[in-house]
Amino acid sequence: MRLLQSILLSLLPAAAFAAKKPAADKFEQFHTKSLSSTPLKLDDSIYPKLTAAPRDYSALVLLTALEDRFGCALCREFQPEWELLSKSWTKGDKKGDSRLLFGTLDFLDGKNTFQSLGLQTAPVLLLFQPTTGPHAVTDNGPLRFDFTSGPQSAEQVHSWIARHLQDRPHPQINRPINWVRGIAVTTTVLGTITFLTVAWPYILPVFQNRNVWAAISLIAILLFTSGHMFNHIRKVPYVTSDGKGGVSYFAGGFSNQNGLETQILAAIYGLLSFATISLALKVPRMTDPKTQQIAVIIWGGVIFVMYSFLLSIFRMKNGGYPFWLPPFA
């Protein structure tokens, strides 16, 4: 590295005269190319050309791996946003006033570049600031954009660029109007209205049925009280591995849970409630004493066993909990 630098330094006097003019041309050259298709498709030979040291323009390069076999979901998710950003930027800046070029280097075309940069992960977004000209910066390493917090939108990247390329034009992002979606929504709405008008006499009884509403309410309550919103917000895994190759259904810790765990809980609560409802409403309406006796024993037993099970699960979650009921002591 040191050697390279000194060589470069020694070459500078010669290069300075030579490079000055062509550098401007280099931007023009790349810019006209990008007007027809942006972002520029780079490979191992173009990439060094684009990012070579004396440059009076900025370059934004996305290093990505789109091929399916690399399994880079983030790359594929970001790709449309990236294309949208570069297209609308280039379109809004046809004259090249911002002096910013967009390039994409896929892993397939640029294995050597990836290697020389020592990249293990993709995508990586690098911003090369100009080294000469009015906006030159002294620090000549590229800036790296953060993908840590998941897929980024074009607007976020746009504001990031805008922060770094001050007092230069920042063309706005023009999201194309999503016609397909608009049409789909309209069709669906119209279809639903039509369907409702035709089927109204049949739907109305269902709609007014008390049992249906009772079921909906109870399901909603069971979902919420068994911690469904926690799953939704924290995006917890469905099951976790127990470290011995198996799966554990219950997450350790008081303020943690698995997806399956909440479903088991909802089922337990549901069963307990159903047994209670049966004992309170159905059993006293039975006319046959024998059936009634059996029903009482069954539902009472279900409540007892299930409640005991529930307590034992809770003791698993909360170590010092002292209460239990017989079967699952």
Add this chain to the structure above:
Amino acid sequence: MSDTVAEPFLKGNTGRNTRGILRLSILVLIAAAAIASRLFSVILDPWFNFRATKYLVSHGFYDFWDWFDDRTWHPLGRVTGGTLYPGLMVTSGAIYHALRALTIPVDIRNICVLLAPGFSGLTAFATYLFTNEMSTSPSAGLLAAAFMGIAPGYISRSVAGSYDNEAIAIFLLVYTFYLWIKAVKLGSAMWGALCALFYGYMVSAWGGYVFITNLIPLHVFVLVCMGRFSPRIYVSYCTWYSLGTLASMQIPFVGFLPIRSSEHMSALGVFGLLQLVGFVEFVRSGVPSKQFATLLRGFVLLVFTVAFGGLVLLTVSGVIAPWTGRFYSLWDTGYAKIHIPIIASVSEHQPTAWPAYFFDLNLLIWLFPAGVYLCFQSLADEQVFVVVYSILASYFSGVMVRLMLTLTPIVCVAAALALSSLLDTYLSVKSPEVPVEAGPDGTNGTPTPSKKAAKQDGLRSMRLPIVGIYTTFSKVSVVSALTAYLLIFVLHCTWVTSNAYSSPSVVLASRMPDGSQHIIDDYREAYQWLRQNTKDDAKIMSWWDYGYQIGGMADRPTLVDNNTWNNTHIATVGKAMSSREEVSYEIMRQHEVDYVLVVFGGLLGYSGDDINKFLWMVRIAEGIWPEEVKERDFFTDRGEYRVDDGATETMKNSLMYKMSYYNYCTLFPPGQCQDRVRGVKLPDVGPTLNTVEEAFTSENWIIRIFKVKDLDNAGRDHASASSFDRGNKKKKTIKKRGPKVLRVE
């Protein structure tokens, strides 16, 4: 529960009196139990409210209203009268003056401590009234009151000494709902006005009033959709809405929000809808022609569309305030995490995992759905309210732990409905006679409702007439099992209350190996130190969680506190904590900070310390200065948040890290320095501090206080000054020249 043995004085007129006395004494006992269970340990906790109350009592109401507090939010100060809910302070002030007028000498401190338990007794009573409106069974109300009195979900916020808004707000919530049900049932303007009055009181007491503001309109809306519009609803809602809105606008903190912010729009919308529906009903009763009815319907649709369009237009043009972040985060659950870290950082705003439900409600949680189902039996207006309330509150409590508090009352009510229906069935002494030839109409038992009524649109399980329970064995087994469950519930509540909810946040209790309790009192030790050893106007910088405590217990001005209205100022503190010392020093000088307080749990294994909260400080600071503070820099390349040898440079150089671990390793023999919270080994050489110096460290190292150094006498920067003090030789600074650059031209 009521008609057990046919004793002579349980019948007729005397019977009614006896039952009344019994009921009264049971209620009094429940209230007493509710109060007693909250007295496990008494320490006054939210110090800001207490300070405000003292100010109110000593300076009078009008001064309190105009109070400008210059000891918080230094250097900004806080217009306290206009930025708080005054209900709590005014309540205790009123009680104080009332007792004084009765010549009972009492300290305002005692009132503040006992306010929450006292009001919990009232809550139990309000729950009793509310439940009695829902059910004909006399036992349901008493059961609900008992549940409400001891349910841990409510105790958590109302132990003696937890002097917070929720202490009185839950009583007001339940009582407002009771008055609302009463108003709907009777269609009376008087009850509606009373409801509005208590609603106004509630608005003055707690920000959670928005729950009422949305629940009552939703109830009315559902009723209208069910085709149950009636003059009763019209009268009660219009009375409540107009008076209640006027009342709520009297609170300076709320001001014109009720007509501008979107959270209140549903109430306004339903008010408009009721006028329309009322008008249409009125006209229809006068002009019964069919064509006219169609015309009317078209007219209603038109008005509705125009109103909706207008609302959208006003929101877009910005006349109506956009959704406030806190409210928005309730619906779009990912919103807060991205846009408002300050809301997401509060532990009360986290979603609720299922153990929390079971912990707070125990068996009520599965009796709850059963009770809601029973409400579908005779789906009258008030039962619709229970159903709507249940669904809404379960959703909200799932999104935010703190809203468990609004769920608890309805869970108690619904569970009591379910349990009382069970007990009424199985505790009845009368058994039906065994049908001789198994006639299909076994109507020889207890009262049977007419089959026709049940058939029309009742529940499936209600189609047949009630017969009763035949055998004593069934009765005994069910009742004894229920008794066992209830006993477990009581034990559970006692256990939860004594273990989890009765240790205030300033005092930590831990168990010694032999089971005895050990009290860790570092917070108060440190606050006492501040009070005795620092100047009266020394400014203390700490993370906002401790602002109220420092203001109250140490009586020193703070930079930020628990009232999080100014995000920028909090971000400033976050930046000072997460930046390099030199950067932080500038900030601290600008804000005249004298002392910095950090909470460090590494020695004791106390996980709620500042290093664990540190990422939130970074995030909040990053929201304002994305260029200077970056969350990414605090994670290693592999994306780990580390504090040991592998910590990132930014982390190691941050003021918070340095202060937390300063001199920490001198406690341990070399090579064994350990952080017991994060469970990692620390490097032997700890960080050095240049711009601040250690002033105080509490017994268990939980609180560390550092004094900000003054400017150096000799005009050196702090790094070289302290390097000189340590006896390091001054390094010959070799002039660093950049790479040679050839001048062109």
